[in-house]
Structures are given as structure tokens and as C-alpha cells.
Amino acid sequence: MKEENCEILENVLLSENTYRMTLRQQEENFPRPGMFFALSLPSFFLRRPFSLMDHHDSFFTFVYKVVGKGTKAMSEMRAGTSLNALLGLGNGYDLSKSGDHPLLIGGGSGIGVMVDLARFLLKEGKHPLVAVGFNRKVEIYAEEELRKMSLSYRLFTVDGSAGEKGFPTLALSSPHDYVYACGPFPLLKAIALTDPVPGQFSLERRMGCGYGCCMGCTIETKHGPRRVCKDGPVFEKEDLLW
Amino acid sequence: MVNTKISLCGQILDNPIIAAAGTFHYGYEMASLYDINMLGSFSCKGTTLEPRFGNPSPRIAEAKDGVIISIGLENPGVDAVISTEFPRLQKVYHKKIFANCCGFSPEEFAEVAYRMDQADVVGFLEINISCPNVKGASRFSCDPALAKEVTRLVKARCHKPVFVKLSPNVTDIVSIALACEEGGADGISLINCIHAMRIDLKSRKPVLALKKGGLSGPAIFPIALRMVYDVSHAVHVPVIGIGGIETPEDVLEMMMAGASAVEVGAMNLVDPYIGKKLVLGLPEAMERYGISDLSSIIGVA
Ligand SMILES: Cc1cc2nc3c(=O)[nH]c(=O)nc-3n(C[C@H](O)[C@H](O)[C@H](O)COP(=O)(O)OP(=O)(O)OC[C@H]3O[C@@H](n4cnc5c(N)ncnc54)[C@H](O)[C@@H]3O)c2cc1C
Ligand SMILES: Cc1cc2nc3c(=O)[nH]c(=O)nc-3n(C[C@H](O)[C@H](O)[C@H](O)COP(=O)(O)O)c2cc1C
Ligand code: FES
Numbered sequence: 076m077k078e079e080n081c082e083i084l085e086n087v088l089l090s091e092n093t094y095r096m097t098l099r100q101q102e103e104n105f106p107r108p109g110m111f112f113a114l115s116l117p118s119f120f121l122r123r124p125f126s127l128m129d130h131h132d133s134f135f136t137f138v139y140k141v142v143g144k145g146t147k148a149m150s151e152m153r154a155g156t157s158l159n160a161l162l163g164l165g166n167g168y169d170l171s172k173s174g175d176h177p178l179l180i181g182g183g184s185g186i187g188v189m190v191d192l193a194r195f196l197l198k199e200g201k202h203p204l205v206a207v208g209f210n211r212k213v214e215i216y217a218e219e220e221l222r223k224m225s226l227s228y229r230l231f232t233v234d235g236s237a238g239e240k241g242f243p244t245l246a247l248s249s250p251h252d253y254v255y256a257c258g259p260f261p262l263l264k265a266i267a268l269t270d271p272v273p274g275q276f277s278l279e280r281r282m283g284c285g286y287g288c289c290m291g292c293t294i295e296t297k298h299g300p301r302r303v304c305k306d307g308p309v310f311e312k313e314d315l316l317w
Numbered sequence: 318m319v320n321t322k323i324s325l326c327g328q329i330l331d332n333p334i335i336a337a338a339g340t341f342h343y344g345y346e347m348a349s350l351y352d353i354n355m356l357g358s359f360s361c362k363g364t365t366l367e368p369r370f371g372n373p374s375p376r377i378a379e380a381k382d383g384v385i386i387s388i389g390l391e392n393p394g395v396d397a398v399i400s401t402e403f404p405r406l407q408k409v410y411h412k413k414i415f416a417n418c419c420g421f422s423p424e425e426f427a428e429v430a431y432r433m434d435q436a437d438v439v440g441f442l443e444i445n446i447s448c449p450n451v452k453g454a455s456r457f458s459c460d461p462a463l464a465k466e467v468t469r470l471v472k473a474r475c476h477k478p479v480f481v482k483l484s485p486n487v488t489d490i491v492s493i494a495l496a497c498e499e500g501g502a503d504g505i506s507l508i509n510c511i512h513a514m515r516i517d518l519k520s521r522k523p524v525l526a527l528k529k530g531g532l533s534g535p536a537i538f539p540i541a542l543r544m545v546y547d548v549s550h551a552v553h554v555p556v557i558g559i560g561g562i563e564t565p566e567d568v569l570e571m572m573m574a575g576a577s578a579v580e581v582g583a584m585n586l587v588d589p590y591i592g593k594k595l596v597l598g599l600p601e602a603m604e605r606y607g608i609s610d611l612s613s614i615i616g617v618a
Contacts, residue, residue: 076350078590115587120534121379122587161589281375283384284586288342290362290391291377291586293370300370300391305346 076164076286077104080157084134086149089216094150095128097136100162105130107167108192109257109277109309113285115159119145122161124285124304126257126277128187128217129194138187138216164285165308168192168275170199174252179205180243180266182258183214188277190220192255197224204229206246208262212236244269254312264317274312278303319603320610323357323578325555326478326503328413328440330357330578333568333611334595337559337582338363338417338445338482339388341592343402348409351593357578359592360415361398363445364433366425368394372451373526378515383534383561384583385513387525389451390419395429399436406438413440415480418471419448423463427470434475442477444468447484447509458484458509461496468500478503480557485537485544486512494548505548506557506580508541534583535561542574549575549616565595565602575616 081098089095104112105127112135113122123145129136141150152158177196181189186207196203204227209215211234221228229246230238239245244265247254254274256266263276280303283291287305294301296314301307321332336347336359343361347353371391378385392398395418406414416433420426430442446457446467457463468481481497483490485508494505510531515524523529541560549556558576562568563584571579584591599611608614 076589119379120382120384120583120587121377281377283377283386284340284589286589287346288340288589289377289386289586290339290342290371290388291386292374293376293391294374295370 077162079160079162081160083152083154083156083158085154086152089138091213092141093138093214093216094141095136095138095216096149097134098158098160099134101133103130103132104163105135105167108195109168109188110163110165111308112164113161113282114149116145116148119148121283122285123149124164124282126188126308128190128220130191138184140184161285165304166306168255168277168309170195172253172273172275173199173201173255175201176251177201177203177253177255178246178249178251179203180208180246180254180256180258180262181205182208182243182262185257185259185277186217188257189255190217193221193224193226197226202226204246204249204251206231206243208233208243208258210234267312267315267317275309276312276315277308278310279308280304319600319608321599321603323612325577326441328478331355332357332596332599333572333576333578334592334599335359335415335557335578335580336585336592337580338415338443340582340585343398343406344414345402345405345409347589350589353410353592354412355596356592358412358414358440360417360443360580361402362392363390363417363419363448364392364395364398364429365390365419366395366429368392368397375524375526376530378524378530380513380515380532380534381536383532383536384586385515385525385530385532386510387527387530389527390448395432399432403436403438410438414438415441415443417443417445417482419445423457423467423470426467427474430471430479431474434477439477441480442471442475443480443482443506444471445482445509447482455484455486458493459487461492464493465496465500468497468502472501480504480506482506482509483548484509485540490544491547491551494552498552498554502554504555504557505552506559507548508537508544508560511537511540533560535563537561538563538567542571545571545576546574546618563591565598568595568599569602569606569608569614572611572614573616573618575618577615
């Protein structure tokens with residue numbers, strides 16, 4: 076973990092209520108995909124946690140949805156503004172456990188992480204299938220990034236206004252030997268309860284500190300209580316209770 | 318050179334900055350951020366006899382300049398704390414801590430405190446009769462007779478100095494403080510979180526799973542200050558001032574109100590380095606206000 080003042084390099088509208096922000100960092104703070112950071116916003120007490128879609132030595136990019144006051148304030152920020160951030164939080168995905176044909180399922184704001192993860196898996200010589208799900212066509216983002224990569228890609232919308240109609244869990248019928256997922260609780264639960272293949276899920280919880288001191292984010296697991304921010308946010312699918 | 322040392326029940330602390338219970342866990346993980354030995358001390362996570370998972374989620378709600386929490390005393394139980402957490406802590410920390418002890422009966426408080434009393438790393442016992450987020454745990458902080466009874470039982474079984482931690486959610490905090498002093502308390506810590514809640518406009522339901530929680534953070538500083546002032550003028554034992562401390566100036570103000578030392582809680586959540594910043598910033602703030610010996614300002618207001 077490192078505290079840094081990060082300059083906003085870019086903050087653009089991607090699709091309905093969804094923005095992409097790029098922040099400067101002094102050095103790489105995210106050795107594994109699935110790690111996150113926590114942004115301090117002027118006049119809000121708690122930091123906001125987000126995970127990355129892309130990162131390089133000197134900058135990182137994430138996609139955020141406007142859901143409340145903090146993200147609304149973020150959407151109005153201009154390039155050049157600096158925000159204090161805690162970087163390099165959480166454990167991140169373990170790539171070594173993946174088979175050669177991992178299935179990556181992302182829903183809503185969990186799709187950015189899957190883009191980052193897919194990039195890492197490709198570097199490891201794996202053949203990922205990425206399935207992403209949105210409610211409606213106007214919400215779609217990250218298409219370009221995913222289509223540019225040499226991987227199999229399936230797009231779902233709940234109302235059928237783009238791609239295949241339905242939830243990305245439909246992709247579970249495609250052959251795969253490992254599953255990575257990030258998204259709303261019902262999506263993760265559906266995967267856990269129907270897919271026998273091992274995998275890892277990234278969870279979201281309201282956080283107090285984001286680095287392990289307050290017990291605000293604890294979940295019960297098969298091995299006892301675990302902090303989503305410090306012991307997670309990535310957990311082995313088998314260890315979670317539903 | 319200013320003198321930041323203070324004396325608490327005969328023990329000397331390098332400075333009055335103590336990290337507050339529940340915001341510093343068992344300390345050792347914080348040691349990777351900065352040398353936690355620079356703190357005056359810290360108070361460990363509230364510990365009960367048996368392990369506790371705590372309350373359902375969400376346990377966190379935001380407020381203006383503060384946070385409302387409903388953790389519910391998640392901890393691995395006193396024996397695991399002593400056998401597992403303390404040895405990890407002692408690898409990185411060579412000072413004494415406050416053992417924050419909780420219970421559901423006077424006897425349980427005394428049992429937890431008794432076991433903590435034997436641990437090397439424990440310098441002080443902090444009896445948390447005031448957790449607002451656990452059913453049945455807060456009645457000890459509202460009734461002077463019960464508060465006194467808990468204090469008396471703990472004192473009877475322990476050798477180390479006993480601080481009783483009070484709740485602000487009472488009509489007359491001074492009467493509770495006096496009852497604890499009569500029960501033999503060596504000091505009083507105050508305040509714990511203030512009852513509070515938030516409602517989510519979209520779902521039309523409370524944000525917290527258990528609906529209500531406790532407010533802490535800079536928002537509560539003036540309330541805590543007033544209570545520290547009232548209590549320290551009524552009791553003869555040292556008082557630790559807790560609530561909303563964020564800057565070295567807040568530390569000075571709390572001490573002028575009557576606190577011999579302070580605890581810093583919610584600010585640890587948003588600034589992991591707050592303890593270090595306060596310790597390093599204190600001498601300069603003292604110089605700015607012409608204070609050469611910190612002890613000299615206790616209760617001057
Ligand atoms: C590990 C992690 C990674 C995340 N990654 C992303 C991401 O990449 N893109 C994205 O759009 N969102 C992400 N989120 C969710 C994001 O943190 C929330 O949407 C955001 O905090 C909402 O802030 P707000 O002020 O707009 O909402 P408000 O409702 O006004 O916020 C009030 C409080 O609740 C918290 N809160 C509200 N919703 C959530 C939520 N879903 N999860 C956690 N805390 C919440 C806020 O942080 C704040 O403390 C992530 C959450 C976690 C825990
Ligand atoms: C996340 C969190 C957990 C807490 N847990 C405990 C606890 O276990 N025992 C206790 O006595 N007080 C606990 N408290 C209360 C604090 O120690 C402190 O009394 C209170 O938050 C007011 O100080 P502050 O405004 O500096 O946070 C907790 C507070 C927070 C924010
Ligand atoms: S948010 Fe504080 S421990 Fe996870």
C-alpha cells in the first residue's frame with residue numbers, strides 16, 4: 076500500500092452514467108490484476124474503492140459508474156486536478172491456478188477488472204473466453220479494449236438490445252476449465268451454485284478503511300471471517316458461503 | 318526542545334497519542350506503514366471471551382466529517398488474541414498497549430480483563446462498557462450501579478491500571494464517571510461512538526444492516542470535548558479524551574479540556590498515517606502556542 080497524490084490525466088464519459096478516469100502514479104503499484112485503490116474526494120469523509128481496467132508504470136485507468144454523491148462529484152472533475160489515493164490495495168487474482176481455458180465473467184462495474192485480468196492471462200499464454208453483461212445497450216463499455224485482444228468475447232444484454240440476450244452466465248455452457256468473475260452478488264451466486272469448475276471471485280463491500288484496520292468489510296468464509304479489503308477482494312470460489 | 322511526555326497512573330508515555338480501539342486492529346499490520354513504537358501507545362480491538370463474527374453487512378455508513386459504524390465487536394476471542402495476535406505484535410512493538418476488554422456480564426468483563434492482565438504487552442486495561450453496536454452490551458454504560466459493579470469486579474481481579482471507557486449515549490455522563498471512580502477505576506476513557514443512522518433514498522431503507530450504529534470522526538469532536546471537560550472536572554483520576562481528533566491542535570484542545578492523553582479513532586480509517594503525523598506534528602504545534610511541557614496544559618481551560 077502506498078499513499079500518493081495522483082493527478083487526473085483524463086476523465087471522460089464512456090456510456091450512460093459510466094466514466095473512464097486515468098490517474099498518474101509515480102511507479103507501478105499493482106503487481107496483480109484485481110487489486111484496487113481508494114480515492115479520497117474533497118468534502119467526503121470515506122475513501123471510494125475502485126479496481127483497475129488498465130495500468131502502466133506511470134498511470135492507471137479505471138471505469139466508474141455514477142451511483143451516488145461521490146461518483147457524481149468525480150464525474151465533474153477536470154484533468155489536472157490531484158486526488159489523494161491509497162494505491163496497491165488487496166490481494167488480486169492468482170493466475171497460477173488458472174487452467175489453459177479460463178472463462179472470465181464480468182457484470183456491470185466488474186467488467187473493467189476482467190479486461191485487466193484478460194491481459195495478464197494472455198501474457199501467460201492462456202486462452203481466455205471473456206463474457207460480459209450489461210442491462211442495456213447504452214451502458215456498454217470496454218468493447219473496443221476487448222475486441223482488440225486476441226481472445227474469445229461474448230457480449231450479453233439483459234434486454235437483448237445488443238449482443239446476445241440474457242445474463243453472461245449463459246457462457247458457462249462454453250467449455251472452460253477455470254472461472255474468474257466480478258460483478259453483482261446475484262451473478263456471482265448464480266455461477267457458484269451452477270458451475271462445478273474451480274475459480275476465483277472478486278467481491279465488493281462497503282468499506283471503512285480499505286486496508287484492514289476497521290473490520291468494516293468482513294465476510295464469513297469456510298475458513299472463518301475474512302476482510303474483503305485485505306484478505307480479498309479476490310476469494311477462492313470454493314471458500315465462499317452463499 | 319518541548320517535552321511531549323505525559324504520565325498516566327505512574328507510567329510514562331513518550332507522547333499522549335494513542336490509537337483508539339477498533340481502528341488499529343492488533344497493531345502489527347500497521348507496523349508495515351510506519352514505526353508504531355513512535356506512538357504513545359495504542360488500544361487493541363475490543364476483545365470478548367468468545368470469538369465473535371460481529372454484525373451483518375453493511376456495517377459502514379458515511380456521514381459529514383465522520384463515519385457511522387456497526388461492527389459489533391468482531392474479534393477472535395481473548396485466548397486467541399493472547400496466543401496468536403500478541404506474539405505477532407511483540408515482534409514489531411516493544412511498548413505497552415491498552416487491552417480493550419468487552420463482555421456481556423460483569424463477570425465476563427472481569428474474566429477477559431483478568432486474562433489480559435497477565436499478558437506482558439498489556440500496560441493498561443480499558444474496559445469498554447460502552448459499545449453501542451452490540452445488543453445488551455451498552456446497558457453497563459447507562460446505569461451507574463452496573464458501571465460501578467463492572468469496575469469493582471475487574472479491579473478485584475487485576476493488577477494493571479484500569480480505565481473504564483464511557484458512552485456518550487447517556488443523560489448524565491458525569492454520574493457514570495463518578496460511579497466508575499467509586500468502583501476503583503484508575504482512569505476514565507471517553508467517548509465511544511454516538512448513536513446515529515442514515516437512510517438510503519433509493520431503497521428507502523437504513524444503510525446499515527442493523528439500522529443504527531455509532532458516529533465517530535471529526536464531526537463529534539466538540540461533543541467529546543465538552544464531555545471530557547465535564548468528567549475531568551468531576552473525577553480525580555486521569556481522563557483519556559477520545560472523539561474526532563484529527564490535528565495536533567485538536568490534541569492540545571482536548572488536553573486543555575482536561576485530558577491527560579488522547580485516542581485517535583476514525584481518522585485511522587481515512588489516513589493510515591495519522592498517528593505518525595500527529596506525533597511528528599505535536600512539538601511544532603506546542604511551540605506555536607508557547608507550550609514547553611505538555612503536562613502543564615492538562616485541564617487549564
Ligand atoms: C474492491 C472494490 C472495487 C470496486 N471497483 C469499482 C469499479 O471498478 N467501478 C465502479 O464503478 N465501482 C467500483 N466499486 C464500487 C464503488 O466503490 C462505489 O460505487 C462507490 O464507492 C460509490 O460511491 P458514491 O459516493 O457515488 O455512492 P454513495 O452511495 O453516495 O456512497 C456512500 C458510501 O457508500 C459506499 N458505497 C456505495 N456503494 C458501494 C459499493 N457498491 N461498493 C462499495 N462501497 C459502496 C461509498 O464508498 C461511500 O462510503 C468497487 C467497490 C469495491 C469495494
Ligand atoms: C471502526 C471502529 C471500530 C471501533 N471499535 C471499538 C472497539 O472495539 N472498542 C471500543 O472501545 N471502541 C471502539 N470504537 C470507538 C473508538 O475507539 C472511539 O471511541 C470512537 O470512534 C470516537 O473516536 P474517533 O472520533 O476518533 O473515532 C470503534 C470505532 C470505529 C470507528
Ligand atoms: S474496510 Fe476496514 S477492514 Fe476492510
